[in-house]
Amino acid sequence: MSKFDVKxxxxxxxxxVNLAGSIDEDADFTxxxxxxxxxxxxxxxxxxxxxxxxxxxxxxxxxTVPASKISFNQCPKVIVDQINMVDGFxxxxxxxxxxxxxxxxxxxxxxxxxxxxxxxxxxDSAVMPPSDVKDDDGNPMEMDVIESKYFKFIKK
Amino acid sequence: MSIENGVxxxxxxxxxxxKIKILILEDDVSLGEALKEGLxxxxxxxxxxxxxxxxxxxxxxxxxxxxxxxxxxxQVMGIDYVTKIRNEMPSRARFKTVLMSGIYTDKDFISxxxxxxxxxxxxxKPFNLEEAIKFAKIDDVARREREDIGSPRKSLYQIFARxxxxxxxxxxxxxxxxxxxxxxxxxxYSLLVETKSSGHLNIYGTDGNxxxxxxxxxxxxxxxxxxxxxxxxxxxIQSGYSLPEDVQEALNDKSPRRLGTRLIQANxxxxxxxxxxxxxxxxxxxxxxxxxATIRINFAAAEVEPIEPxxxxxxxxxxxxxxxxxxxxxxxxxxxxMMWGNYRIVxxxxxxxxxxxxxxxxxxxxxxxxxxxxxxVTLVELLSQTNYHEAAVHKAxxxxxxxxxxxxxxxxxxxxxxxxxxTLKKIYSEIQNKNQLQVIEYFGLGDETVTTVENMVEDFLxxxxxxxxxxxxxxxxxxxxxxxxxxxSCSSYLDAGQRKQAKQNLLKTEAEKKLKASSVIEEAKQALxxxxxxxxxxxxxxVAELNPEIxxxxxxxxxxxxxxxxxxxxxxSLKDIExxxxxxxxxxxxxxxxxxxxxxxxxAKGDISGARKSFEKCLALNAGMxxxxxxxxxxxxxxxxxxxxxxxxxxxxxxxxxxKK
Numbered sequence: 001m002s003k004f005d006v007k008x009x010x011x012x013x014x015x016x017v018n019l020a021g022s023i024d025e026d027a028d029f030t031x032x033x034x035x036x037x038x039x040x041x042x043x044x045x046x047x048x049x050x051x052x053x054x055x056x057x058x059x060x061x062x063x064t065v066p067a068s069k070i071s072f073n074q075c076p077k078v079i080v081d082q083i084n085m086v087d088g089f090x091x092x093x094x095x096x097x098x099x100x101x102x103x104x105x106x107x108x109x110x111x112x113x114x115x116x117x118x119x120x121x122x123x124d125s126a127v128m129p130p131s132d133v134k135d136d137d138g139n140p141m142e143m144d145v146i147e148s149k150y151f152k153f154i155k156k
Numbered sequence: 157m158s159i160e161n162g163v164x165x166x167x168x169x170x171x172x173x174x175k176i177k178i179l180i181l182e183d184d185v186s187l188g189e190a191l192k193e194g195l196x197x198x199x200x201x202x203x204x205x206x207x208x209x210x211x212x213x214x215x216x217x218x219x220x221x222x223x224x225x226x227x228x229x230x231q232v233m234g235i236d237y238v239t240k241i242r243n244e245m246p247s248r249a250r251f252k253t254v255l256m257s258g259i260y261t262d263k264d265f266i267s268x269x270x271x272x273x274x275x276x277x278x279x280x281k282p283f284n285l286e287e288a289i290k291f292a293k294i295d296d297v298a299r300r301e302r303e304d305i306g307s308p309r310k311s312l313y314q315i316f317a318r319x320x321x322x323x324x325x326x327x328x329x330x331x332x333x334x335x336x337x338x339x340x341x342x343x344x345y346s347l348l349v350e351t352k353s354s355g356h357l358n359i360y361g362t363d364g365n366x367x368x369x370x371x372x373x374x375x376x377x378x379x380x381x382x383x384x385x386x387x388x389x390x391x392x393i394q395s396g397y398s399l400p401e402d403v404q405e406a407l408n409d410k411s412p413r414r415l416g417t418r419l420i421q422a423n424x425x426x427x428x429x430x431x432x433x434x435x436x437x438x439x440x441x442x443x444x445x446x447x448x449a450t451i452r453i454n455f456a457a458a459e460v461e462p463i464e465p466x467x468x469x470x471x472x473x474x475x476x477x478x479x480x481x482x483x484x485x486x487x488x489x490x491x492x493x494m495m496w497g498n499y500r501i502v503x504x505x506x507x508x509x510x511x512x513x514x515x516x517x518x519x520x521x522x523x524x525x526x527x528x529x530x531x532x533v534t535l536v537e538l539l540s541q542t543n544y545h546e547a548a549v550h551k552a553x554x555x556x557x558x559x560x561x562x563x564x565x566x567x568x569x570x571x572x573x574x575x576x577x578x579t580l581k582k583i584y585s586e587i588q589n590k591n592q593l594q595v596i597e598y599f600g601l602g603d604e605t606v607t608t609v610e611n612m613v614e615d616f617l618x619x620x621x622x623x624x625x626x627x628x629x630x631x632x633x634x635x636x637x638x639x640x641x642x643x644x645s646c647s648s649y650l651d652a653g654q655r656k657q658a659k660q661n662l663l664k665t666e667a668e669k670k671l672k673a674s675s676v677i678e679e680a681k682q683a684l685x686x687x688x689x690x691x692x693x694x695x696x697x698x699v700a701e702l703n704p705e706i707x708x709x710x711x712x713x714x715x716x717x718x719x720x721x722x723x724x725x726x727x728x729s730l731k732d733i734e735x736x737x738x739x740x741x742x743x744x745x746x747x748x749x750x751x752x753x754x755x756x757x758x759x760a761k762g763d764i765s766g767a768r769k770s771f772e773k774c775l776a777l778n779a780g781m782x783x784x785x786x787x788x789x790x791x792x793x794x795x796x797x798x799x800x801x802x803x804x805x806x807x808x809x810x811x812x813x814x815x816k817k
Contacts, residue, residue, distance in 0.1 A: 002459070022458065024356075024370075025380070049458030051356040052368025052380045078456045085360050085454055104324070111324075126271030144324075146331055148250065 002048050006032055013038040020046025023054030029061035038068050045074035045100075050082060059088045070094035074115065077102055077145075083153045090153065103133045104144035110135035111144070127151050176292055177218055180204045181211045181225040181234065182256070187281070191224060194285045200292055206230075208237045215241065219611060220251045222292055224279075227257035227269065238273040252276045254291050256283070308332035310495060313343065316504050316560035321351045323457050330455045338447035339488050342479050345442065346558045348455065349374045349469050355457040359445055367445050372460040376467040379441040388415050390746040391436055393776050397429040400776045434465040436742075439475045442467075443742045446483045448705065470512070473559060475742075477516050480555045482741040485705055489550035491600040493535055494619050497579070498571055499564040500532040501553065507561045514561075517738055518552045521545075521731065525552060529562065536571075536579055548735060571621040573631065580620065580634040587638070592645035593658040599642065602649070612646040613639065666703075673703035680712055685783060689719030710739040711749050718756045733757050748778035755787060764791060 004027035007018040015037035021027075034040055050058070062070070070093055075083070080099050083090045090096065100113040114133055116122050121129060133141045178195055182188035183206045192204040203218065205211045208231060214220065225234040232240075234255060242249040253273050258281030260269070266278045277291045312329055315321055326347065336344075341359070348357060352374035359367040370378035389407060392398035398419060406418040416433070419425035467475065509526070519525055522544055528537075538549050556562040571579075587595050596602050599616045620638060624631040648654045680695035696716045699709060714736035721729045737757060744750060755770030768791050774784040 049356055049456055050358075051370055051378075052358050052366045055358065055366050055368075078458075081454045081456065082358075085358070085452055086366060087364060123271055126274055128267070128270060144328075149331065 015040045018043045022048050023050040025053035027054055029057050034065045040068050040070045043073045044079055047076050050078055055086055062091050071097045073097045075099035102144040103141040105135050105139050105141045108139055122154055176200045176221045178202045178222045179214050179220045183230055194289055195292055208232055223251045224254045227255055227260050235269050235272050314563055317563040335450050335452055338449050338451050339484050341446050342476050343558045349472050350560050354460050357455045360452045362450055370460050372462040377463050379438045381441050381444055387746050391433050394773055398425050431465045438467055440742050443479055446479050473513050476558055477518055477555055478742055480551050481518055481738045486547045489554055491598055494600050496564040497536045497619055498534050498621055500534055501529055501562050502565050504560055504563050513559050518555050521548055522552050576621045577631045580631055584634050584638055592648040593662050595645040596649045609646045613643050616642055669702045673699050673706050684715050692716045693720050710736045711753050715753045718760050748774045748781050752784045
């Protein structure tokens with residue numbers, strides 16, 4: 001199991017937070033002060049899982065942030081699922097800048113996560129998926145999520 | 157548009173693909189016809205219309221998967237039409253959109269149009285037919301929704317029909333469930349355990365609460381719920397692992413150490429016994445998630461470390477047995493099983509004649525059940541067995557289904573006319589006094605993926621069996637009356653205003669019934685204290701009608717039944733009481749009332765030594781319980797038979813090693 005790991009990089013009023021591992025009852029957010037930063041970028045590509053204790057801790061943590069501008073970057077599927085399911089997981093002052101979408105090929109069983117970026121693959125009200133996603137052998141891949149559920153947060 | 161060599165060379169879709177329903181909204185007749193021809197030839201079901209009104213008509217009656225729409229229509233822009241439908245008829249607008257235009261081909265326009273309509277493609281006219289046909293695909297979930305197998309929830313309960321369930325399949329299946337009932341959770345827990353899952357199941361309540369269950373390779377290693385009531389003290393006393401005074405002393409200790417640690421360090425509790433109690437605590441917490449409410453779930457596979465205490469497949473069997481017996485309401489089970497009434501119950505690959513689950517009380521209480529299963533009985537046939545209690549049948553079958561030992565056959569059996577008449581009569585009488593919403597609930601039709609009366613009725617009809625041929629028969633008449641009643645209820649259900657009104661009325665009636673049930677059960681309690689068993693019997697019958705889910709219902713019902721045992725039918729009476737006690741939820745077992753009623757039952761069976769111990773446990777939990785003291789005094793003169801270690805069962809003997817005298 002991967003432990004929760006945080007790296008913070010502050011430059012002036014900007015703060016970059018890199019989260020990795022599992023967010024669970026052992027994840028200690030109390031040490032992660034976001035105070036004083038007016039712009040916070042949270043990078044999440046290394047996050048592996050989050051359980052119910054982690055969800056509660058996350059909401060508590062982000063609710064302490066003053067009116068900063070927060071961006072969620074490279075959100076893995078586990079995080080997108082929580083954004084869609086849990087009110088407050090994506091605070092009102094936060095915005096998803098990029099997130100991963102799983103793709104799958106039925107014949108080869110190949111799986112791949114494709115990064116959707118704001119302004120390119122999605123906007124405030126629409127999703128513009130890349131037209132051609134292929135696996136390593138060049139086979140076409142299909143989106144492996146229920147689109148109406150997975151992209152729900154975009155229209156939130 | 158070009159058709160190369162006059163041949164539609166697009167790859168032929170699979171059988172499932174051929175069921176795709178397509179609507180073409182195109183005012184250019186020749187183009188529309190050609191596209192329809194092409195899509196029909198590869199097996200799709202295609203509707204062609206030239207104006208938006210006609211399209212709306214088709215959309216309101218058919219579940220369309222893909223809409224091909226021209227951007228420039230006579231009365232409205234195609235893009236505006238799609239947006240309007242998505243806003244005004246969201247439940248009917250789950251189709252994918254393919255936009256077509258020969259005029260608007262500017263890049264910015266296309267990009268904006270795709271964004272607005274969430275279209276999957278934009279075809280510039282003239283286009284190649286092959287190119288147009290390749291978009292006529294839908295994903296697995298959408299396909300399954302329209303297959304015979306029915307809703308995602310129905311697929312969930314048939315998953316054990318497969319020999320191997322991959323992580324992806326599990327995830328997709330769980331994802332496809334829009335909302336489930338808290339009563340579906342035992343099945344989901346079992347599925348995750350039996351398929352050796354690792355990861356986190358997060359459970360979201362409508363009140364914003366989030367609970368979670370963590371699994372490591374098919375073993376439950378963590379349960380997190382918002383209500384952290386521990387019951388540890390009660391559990392330690394009732395299990396006999398600790399003495400009441402030791403627990404009290406540990407509780408009075410103001411140190412920050414946990415209760416268990418304090419007792420272990422004071423040498424008043426064995427660490428192994430404490431692990432057993434912690435497992436039981438997980439059972440209680442899991443049982444608290446099993447509620448009659450709508451929830452949403454999400455399972456994310458992840459590496460989770462194996463830790464103790466934990467619940468493996470074998471322990472889970474016992475807990476599933478208790479949850480299904482005690483937590484799932486009969487009304488929910490009836491509604492849940494309704495769709496499978498006429499399907500044969502078949503053994504799955506894991507069914508073995510000596511499977512320990514077949515020895516558990518719910519199964520053993522139905523004599524000959526396994527033989528019935530061996531010969532491929534249907535649920536309707538099982539329910540018609542005169543010696544079987546309806547609730548017991550539903551619970552036993554659900555338990556076997558949950559453990560993955562049985563599945564329902566893929567197709568319905570041909571129903572014998574007499575049996576069909578009996579079923580129709582029963583259904584007719586049971587829905588007679590129900591309102592429209594209750595009718596929907598009765599048949600388990602409230603699946604939000606079903607959006608037309610036609611589809612809802614289609615889902616429900618298998619319950620009635622085929623329409624009887626003889627138009628003058630009683631069965632024919634009943635079949636028609638039930639269908640009409642259900643159709644009427646479905647159209648009311650699909651009307652949001654009527655549904656809301658019916659829901660409000662139902663909630664009001666239920667609240668009144670619950671209130672009344674609370675006061676009647678109080679009267680019954682008083683009658684029981686005064687040994688007025690006949691009066692208590694009448695009162696408990698009223699409670700059963702008003703709200704059988706009320707707290708401690710089965711405990712008081714069991715007490716009442718002990719008091720009303722008919723000596724001429726003692727065997728049956730004792731079986732009934734045993735079934736009542738089986739339905740007591742796990743958290744109610746740590747109330748002093750449970751050992752008291754168990755003691756009464758043991759006394760009625762002639763197990764005086766067991767009864768004495770139960771009354772003592774009761775008094776250990778609540779020293780002020782006068783009725784228990786009275787019973788104990790009555791037993792006073794009877795010598796308590798000491799357990800002989802040679803005749804004791806193994807479990808009892810082993811647990812005895814950890815008990816405090």
